[in-house]
Amino acid sequence: xxxxxxxxxxxxxxxxxxxxxxxxxxxxxxxxxxxxxxxxxxxxxxxxxxxxxxxxxxxxxxxxxxxxxxxxxxxxxxxxxxxxxxx
Numbered sequence: 335x336x337x338x339x340x341x342x343x344x345x346x347x348x349x350x351x352x353x354x355x356x357x358x359x360x361x362x363x364x365x366x367x368x369x370x371x372x373x374x375x376x377x378x379x380x381x382x383x384x385x386x387x388x389x390x391x392x393x394x395x396x397x398x399x400x401x402x403x404x405x406x407x408x409x410x411x412x413x414x415x416x417x418x419x420x421x
Contacts, residue, residue, distance in 0.1 A: 344356065344358075352388070
C-alpha cells in the first residue's frame with residue numbers, strides 16, 4: 335500500500351486509445367505497466383467481441399478483473415487456512 339501522505343505525481347497513460355493523467359504516489363513504471371495490461375485486456379476483448387463500444391468493453395474488462403481478484407482472494411484464504419492448520 336502507498337502511504338496516504340506520500341507525494342503524488344502525475345503519470346500519463348494510454349488505455350484503449352484514450353490518454354489519461356493518473357495521480358500516483360507509487361512507482362510511475364508500475365502505473366504504466368498496469369495501464370498497459372488494461373489496454374491489452376480491453377483490446378483483446380474488443381477483437382474477440384466484435385464491434386463493442388468503449389464502455390461495454392470496459393465493463394467486460396472489469397468483470398474479467400473482478401473474477402481474477404475473486405480467484406486470488408480464494409487462493410489466499412485457502413493458503414492462510416493451510417498455514418493456520420500447520421501451527
